[in-house]
Amino acid sequence: MQVFTDYLYFNTKKRQEFVHITDDIAAIVKKSGIDDGIVLVSAMHITAGVYVNDWENGLIHDFQEWLEKLAPAGLDYRHHQTGEDNADAHLKRTIMGHQVTLPITSGKLDLGPWEQVFYAEFDGQRKKRVVVKVMGING
Amino acid sequence: MQVFTDYLYFNTKKRQEFVHITDDIAAIVKKSGIDDGIVLVSAMHITAGVYVNDWENGLIHDFQEWLEKLAPAGLDYRHHQTGEDNADAHLKRTIMGHQVTLPITSGKLDLGPWEQVFYAEFDGQRKKRVVVKVMGING
Amino acid sequence: MQVFTDYLYFNTKKRQEFVHITDDIAAIVKKSGIDDGIVLVSAMHITAGVYVNDWENGLIHDFQEWLEKLAPAGLDYRHHQTGEDNADAHLKRTIMGHQVTLPITSGKLDLGPWEQVFYAEFDGQRKKRVVVKVMGING
Numbered sequence: 269m270q271v272f273t274d275y276l277y278f279n280t281k282k283r284q285e286f287v288h289i290t291d292d293i294a295a296i297v298k299k300s301g302i303d304d305g306i307v308l309v310s311a312m313h314i315t316a317g318v319y320v321n322d323w324e325n326g327l328i329h330d331f332q333e334w335l336e337k338l339a340p341a342g343l344d345y346r347h348h349q350t351g352e353d354n355a356d357a358h359l360k361r362t363i364m365g366h367q368v369t370l371p372i373t374s375g376k377l378d379l380g381p382w383e384q385v386f387y388a389e390f391d392g393q394r395k396k397r398v399v400v401k402v403m404g405i406n407g
Numbered sequence: 408m409q410v411f412t413d414y415l416y417f418n419t420k421k422r423q424e425f426v427h428i429t430d431d432i433a434a435i436v437k438k439s440g441i442d443d444g445i446v447l448v449s450a451m452h453i454t455a456g457v458y459v460n461d462w463e464n465g466l467i468h469d470f471q472e473w474l475e476k477l478a479p480a481g482l483d484y485r486h487h488q489t490g491e492d493n494a495d496a497h498l499k500r501t502i503m504g505h506q507v508t509l510p511i512t513s514g515k516l517d518l519g520p521w522e523q524v525f526y527a528e529f530d531g532q533r534k535k536r537v538v539v540k541v542m543g544i545n546g
Numbered sequence: 547m548q549v550f551t552d553y554l555y556f557n558t559k560k561r562q563e564f565v566h567i568t569d570d571i572a573a574i575v576k577k578s579g580i581d582d583g584i585v586l587v588s589a590m591h592i593t594a595g596v597y598v599n600d601w602e603n604g605l606i607h608d609f610q611e612w613l614e615k616l617a618p619a620g621l622d623y624r625h626h627q628t629g630e631d632n633a634d635a636h637l638k639r640t641i642m643g644h645q646v647t648l649p650i651t652s653g654k655l656d657l658g659p660w661e662q663v664f665y666a667e668f669d670g671q672r673k674k675r676v677v678v679k680v681m682g683i684n685g
Binding site: 269270271273308310311312313314338339345346347348349350355358359362363365367369397399401403 | 547582583584597598599600602604605607608609612616641642643646647648649651656657658659660661681682683
């Protein structure tokens with residue numbers, strides 16, 4: 269068995285931004301040389317998430333509006349007594365999920381026709397990291 | 408290490424339907440011959456999920472009613488400008504989760520007494536797929 | 547490849563309680579001798595979750611208050627017709643997630659600076675279990 273580790277770095281211009289990363293993950297899987305197995309893609313910061321869904325701008329807008337309704341910014345969160353102002357970002361990333369595990373078959377991401385991987389930033393404008401851990405067999 | 412891959416197919420009669428799949432997963436694990444490891448069970452479509460919870464019809468009803476409250480159908484979602492009408496299905500599956508990783512110990516799914524695996528369809532009545540990837544050691 | 551399995555046991559004093567378990571997971575990873583791979587941490591009961599977020603009491607309070615808003619206790623859930631009274635616990639754990647997969651690099655949990663692992667109990671005061679499955683290579 270082989271294990272291959274890499275990291276993706278983000279520094280979004282906007283506080284909240286969803287970034288398409290399917291191609292980055294596919295490139296790391298290719299570099300790993302692993303043909304059959306899994307790849308874990310996990311946000312290393314607690315105000316960001318990683319999720320799989322449609323690459324359609326209307327839906328991305330719907331997700332963001334929906335998250336604002338379920339976990340609004342600007343409420344009187346107790347977390348803000350520490351000086352932070354981003355409690356909603358912690359909640360939003362919890363809804364979206366902070367990691368996915370993708371199958372690799374025949375050397376490629378084994379995804380359905382519309383599955384795309386996204387990094388969901390809820391408190392950006394600073395450097396953040398995602399760990400990508402590939403595990404499996406070669407050939 | 409061994410890796411074994413299989414797929415489950417669904418074509419639900421109703422648009423929304425939760426299907427019990429614990430036995431299907433257990434059968435694939437048995438077929439794989441893997442005694443110790445994990446099995447990834449992941450929806451390959453973005454309007455369906457996979458989750459672990461109770462096999463009790465009242466609770467399944469509660470889940471569905473709750474999801475309708477959190478992510479209602481029929482709103483004026485921007486995704487619908489593409490001609491789609493299923494934005495709520497994308498949101499609902501996000502709440503339920505789109506994949507689980509189950510432990511395998513001594514050749515069997517290592518689940519707690521009430522843990523059961525479900526496929527949660529939110530936009531059915533057409534053919535869909537779940538990937539099942541088993542990884543681990545034999546003996 | 548090696549696979550190592552262990553279990554954590556909980557019996558919380560309060561019905562709802564979030565327990566910090568990062569150190570317990572790190573100790574199991576160390577015991578496994580696995581240097582590079584992943585560890586699956588998964589609640590074996592369907593009214594508890596496992597999640598990664600900040601170890602800050604204000605935020606933990608915010609999470610609990612938020613979950614009470616999204617999935618209130620005491621509603622007329624159909625699940626309660628079975629004699630149960632904990633439908634909200636099933637819903638709350640679904641929001642938080644019931645499992646995480648953590649990367650292991652150079653013999654240690656490969657976590658970001660603020661990532662901490664929690665067991666989230668929503669129907670405690672009785673014995674419960676979490677499975678911890680470590681997979682990877684040695685050296």
